[in-house]
Amino acid sequence: xxxxxxxxxxxxxxxxxxxxxxxxxxxxxxxxxxxxxxxxxxxxxxxxxxxxxxxxxxxxxxxxxxxxxxxxxxxxxxxxxxxxxxxxxxxxxxxxxxxxxxxxxxxxxxxxxxxxxxxxxxxxxxxxxxxxxxxxxxxxxxxxxxxxxxxxxxxxxxxxxxxxxxxxxxxxxxxxxxxxxxxxxxxxxxxxxxxxxxxxxxxxxxxxxxxxxxxxxxxxxxxxxxxxxxxxxxxxxxxxxxxxxxxxxxxxxxxxxxxxxxxxxxxxxxxxxxxxxxxxxxxxxxxxxxxxxxxxxxxxxxxxxxxxxxxxxxxxxxxxxxxxxxxxxxxxxxxxxxxxxxxx
Amino acid sequence: xxxxxxxxxxxxxxxxxxxxxxxxxxxxxxxxxxxxxxxxxxxxxxxxxxxxxxxxxxxxxxxxxxxxxxxxxxxxxxxxxxxxxxxxxxxxxxxxxxxxxxxxxxxxxxxxxxxxxxxxxxxxxxxxxxxxxxxxxxxxxxxxxxxxxxxxxxxxxxxxxxxxxxxxxxxxxxxxxxxxxxxxxxxxxxxxxxxxxxxxxxxxxxxxxxxxxxxxxxxxxxxxxxxxxxxxxxxxxxxxxxxxxxxxxxxxxxxxxxxxxxxxxxxxxxxxxxxxxxxxxxxxxxxxxxxxxxxxxxxxxxxxxxxxxxxxxxxxxxxxxxxxxxxxxxxxxxxxxxxxxxxx
DNA sequence: CCTGCCTGAGAAAGCGTTTTCTCAGTTCGC
DNA sequence: GCGAACTGAGAAAACGCTTTCTCAGGCAGG
Numbered sequence: 001x002x003x004x005x006x007x008x009x010x011x012x013x014x015x016x017x018x019x020x021x022x023x024x025x026x027x028x029x030x031x032x033x034x035x036x037x038x039x040x041x042x043x044x045x046x047x048x049x050x051x052x053x054x055x056x057x058x059x060x061x062x063x064x065x066x067x068x069x070x071x072x073x074x075x076x077x078x079x080x081x082x083x084x085x086x087x088x089x090x091x092x093x094x095x096x097x098x099x100x101x102x103x104x105x106x107x108x109x110x111x112x113x114x115x116x117x118x119x120x121x122x123x124x125x126x127x128x129x130x131x132x133x134x135x136x137x138x139x140x141x142x143x144x145x146x147x148x149x150x151x152x153x154x155x156x157x158x159x160x161x162x163x164x165x166x167x168x169x170x171x172x173x174x175x176x177x178x179x180x181x182x183x184x185x186x187x188x189x190x191x192x193x194x195x196x197x198x199x200x201x202x203x204x205x206x207x208x209x210x211x212x213x214x215x216x217x218x219x220x221x222x223x224x225x226x227x228x229x230x231x232x233x234x235x236x237x238x239x240x241x242x243x244x245x246x247x248x249x250x251x252x253x254x255x256x257x258x259x260x261x262x263x264x265x266x267x268x269x270x271x272x273x274x275x276x277x278x279x280x281x282x283x284x285x286x287x288x289x290x291x292x293x294x295x296x297x298x299x300x301x302x303x304x305x306x307x308x309x310x311x312x313x314x315x316x317x318x319x320x321x322x323x324x325x326x327x328x329x330x331x332x333x334x335x336x337x338x339x340x341x342x343x344x
Numbered sequence: 345x346x347x348x349x350x351x352x353x354x355x356x357x358x359x360x361x362x363x364x365x366x367x368x369x370x371x372x373x374x375x376x377x378x379x380x381x382x383x384x385x386x387x388x389x390x391x392x393x394x395x396x397x398x399x400x401x402x403x404x405x406x407x408x409x410x411x412x413x414x415x416x417x418x419x420x421x422x423x424x425x426x427x428x429x430x431x432x433x434x435x436x437x438x439x440x441x442x443x444x445x446x447x448x449x450x451x452x453x454x455x456x457x458x459x460x461x462x463x464x465x466x467x468x469x470x471x472x473x474x475x476x477x478x479x480x481x482x483x484x485x486x487x488x489x490x491x492x493x494x495x496x497x498x499x500x501x502x503x504x505x506x507x508x509x510x511x512x513x514x515x516x517x518x519x520x521x522x523x524x525x526x527x528x529x530x531x532x533x534x535x536x537x538x539x540x541x542x543x544x545x546x547x548x549x550x551x552x553x554x555x556x557x558x559x560x561x562x563x564x565x566x567x568x569x570x571x572x573x574x575x576x577x578x579x580x581x582x583x584x585x586x587x588x589x590x591x592x593x594x595x596x597x598x599x600x601x602x603x604x605x606x607x608x609x610x611x612x613x614x615x616x617x618x619x620x621x622x623x624x625x626x627x628x629x630x631x632x633x634x635x636x637x638x639x640x641x642x643x644x645x646x647x648x649x650x651x652x653x654x655x656x657x658x659x660x661x662x663x664x665x666x667x668x669x670x671x672x673x674x675x676x677x678x679x680x681x682x683x684x685x686x687x688x
Numbered sequence: 689c690c691t692g693c694c695t696g697a698g699a700a701a702g703c704g705t706t707t708t709c710t711c712a713g714t715t716c717g718c
Numbered sequence: 719g720c721g722a723a724c725t726g727a728g729a730a731a732a733c734g735c736t737t738t739c740t741c742a743g744g745c746a747g748g
Contacts, residue, residue: 023734024697024700025698026735028697033737037697040696057465061703062704062736063702063703063736077430099447101443102445104438119443121398122443226626226627280597280624283598283601284627284628285604355703355704368707369727372706384726400703404705406703406733406735
C-alpha cells in the first residue's frame with residue numbers, strides 16, 4: 001500500500017512522509033550529505049528501500065543543470081565506421097556514468113544542424129561525427145553546441161577539439177605499398193564528394209603523385225558502400241590500373257565481388273586495397289589489404305575530450321590526429337605486366 | 345546584448361520581458377494556443393526569433409511528464425543484429441519525433457536490470473533486446489519498466505508485447521534445404537547458451553530430427569562471433585558432417601575462413617549456412633546461404649508497438665512473430681559421398 | 689548564567705516549463 | 719443601460735528535485 005503522490009510514481013515526498021522528515025533531508029541522505037544524523041539517515045534509507053524509491057532524473061537534471069547524457073550525431077548509422085565510433089564512445093562514457101543519445105541524419109546535411117541543436121539541448125555535450133554541412137555552417141553553429149567535439153572534421157571555431165584520422169597519410173602508405181609490389185598504374189575509387197575524409201585522401205594522393213611522378217594514378221568517382229564498388233568494375237577495368245585503392249573496405253569488398261564475377265583473380269590480375277580495417281576485412285577472400293584505423297579508440301578519445309570540456313578542465317590538448325596502420329593481407333600482390341585497357 | 349537569466353542560457357523569461365508579456369503567454373504562443381491575440385503572438389514570436397529562444401527540453405519534460413525519448417538496451421553493440429535493430433528503431437522513432445538513448449550491457453546479464461531501470465526512468469518507454477537475464481528476473485522487473493517491448497524474448501508479464509523471429513522455423517528451413525541437396529549428416533554450431541534465440545533453434549532442430557529420422561544432426565558448442573566459427577573447424581571436421589548450420593552469419597564466415605585455410609572447398613567438400621543475412625553475407629566467397637531476417641523492420645515494428653503503448657491505444661496486437669526467409673546462395677551445394685570422421 | 693558558536697533539519701527558493709485559476713475589460717442581449 | 723457571457727492574459731501552482739537560508743536547540747567558554 002505504498003502511498004503515491006498525485007503522479008502515481010513514488011517521489012521524494014513519499015519517502016519523506018514515511019520517514020517522518022522533510023524532503024530536504026531525504027535529498028541530503030540520497031546525495032550522501034553528511035550533515036545528517038546517522039539515525040535519521042538510516043530511517044530515511046529504510047523508507048526509501050521499502051518504497052523502492054528511485055529519484056526522478058528529470059527533476060534532478062532540472063535542479064542540477066546537467067543530464068549525465070551526451071549526444072552523438074552521425075550521418076549514417078548503417079556505416080560500420082560510425083557504428084564503431086558509437087560503440088567506443090558509448091562504452092567510455094558509460095564508465096563515467098554517462099549515457100548516449102543518438103541522432104542519425106541519414107546523410108541529409110540540411111538536417112544536421114537542427115538535429116545537433118536538439119540533441120545538444122537535451123545533453124551535457126555533443127559529438128559531431130563527420131558532419132556533411134559546410135564549413136561556414138559548422139563554424140556558425142559550433143558555439144551554440146559547446147561542449148562539442150568533432151570527429152573527422154576540423155573547424156576554426158574555438159574550443160572545439162577535433163579528432164581526425166590522417167587519411168592522407170594512410171592512402172600514401174597504401175599507394176607506397178602497391179608501388180613496392182611493382183604497380184605503376186593505380187586507380188583511386190573515391191568516396192562521397194561531401195565527405196571531408198575523402199578530401200583528405202585526395203590531398204594525400206596529390207602529394208603521392210608529386211613524389212612519384214613515374215606512377216600513374218587515375219581518379220574514379222564512387223561512394224561509400226558495397227554497391228559502389230560492385231558497380232565500379234567497368235570503370236576500374238577501363239582505367240587499366242593494376243592496383244586499386246578503394247575509398248573504404250566496403251567499396252573494396254564490393255569491387256572484389258564484382259571482379260570475381262568477371263572471372264578475374266585478386267591479387268593475380270588486380271590488387272585491391274580498402275581502408276578502415278573493419279572487422280570483416282580479415283575474413284574476405286582474399287583477406288583485404290587495408291589501412292587499420294583504431295576507430296573504437298577514436299570514440300573513446302572523443303569521450304575523454306568531451307569529458308574534459310564538460311568538467312571545464314581547460315588544460316586539455318585541442319585535439320589529436322590518428323595514424324592509420326598499413327595492414328598487408330592477401331588482396332594485394334605483385335603487379336602483372338601492365339594490361340591493356342578494356343580487358344576481356 | 346541579449347539579456348540572460350542567471351543561468352546564462354536564454355529562457356522563456358527573457359522572451360517574456362522582451363515582448364512585454366508574461367511567460368505564461370510566451371508559453372501559450374510557443375505551443376500554438378490560439379487564445380492569444382494575434383498581435384501579441386506576433387510580438388512574442390519576433391522576440392523569440394530575435395533572441396534565438398529554444399525551449400529547454402528538461403523543464404518541458406518535467407512539466408509535461410514526458411521526454412520524447414525511448415531507451416534500448418542491447419547485450420552487445422558490436423553485434424550486427426543489434427546494430428540493425430537499433431537502426432530500424434531509431435529511424436522509425438525519429439519519424440515520430442522521438443530520440444533514442446542506448447545502453448549496452450556488454451553481455452553482463454547482472455547489469456541488465458539496473459541499466460534497464462536507469463534508462464527507463466529517463467525515457468518514455470523501453471525496448472529490451474534479447475535480454476540475457478533469467479525469466480524470473482525479467483518477469484519481476486517488467487512491470488516497473490512499462491511501457492516495454494521485448495525483442496527475441498517472451499515473458500508472462502502482462503502488457504509486454506514481444507517481437508520474436510521464428511528461429512525454430514528458420515533452422516528447419518535451412519536443414520530441409522541441405523537435406524534436399526543430399527546431405528544426411530548435419531551439424532549445428534550452437535550460439536551462446538543463455539541466448540533465447542539459440543534455444544529456439546535447438547527446439548527447431550529437435551522437431552526437424554523427429555520429422556527426419558534418417559538424418560543425423562550433431563550438436564556442437566559455439567558462440568556468436570567470427571572467432572567461434574574459426575575455432576570450430578576441428579570440431580566440425582571431427583563430426584563428419586557435410587552440411588553445417590552455423591548459429592549466425594558471423595560464425596559461418598569464421599568457419600568458412602577456417603575451412604579455407606585447411607584447403608577445404610565450400611561447398612565442394614562441406615556446405616556451410618548462416619543465419620540473419622547480414623549485409624556482408626552476400627559478399628563472402630562463396631556467398632553465404634542463410635535465412636534472412638527482416639531485422640531492420642523488427643526495430644521499426646518495435647517502435648510501433650512501443651508507440652501504441654505510450655499512447656495507451658490498448659487495442660494493439662500483443663506482439664508478432666517474424667518468419668525468416670531462406671536465402672540460397674553459393675555456400676551450400678550437393679553433398680559429396682559421406683566423409684569419414686577426422687578427415688585430413 | 690549568559691553570550692556565542694555549532695549542529696542538524698525544516699522552510700523556502702530556485703531550475704524552466706506548462707497549465708489551471710482568476711480577473712479585468714469587452715461585447716452582447718434584452 | 720445593466721447584468722451575463724466571453725475573451726485575453728497575468729498570477730500562481732505544479733512537475734520533482736537540490737541547495738541555500740534560517741532557525742531552534744545544545745554546548746562550551748567566560
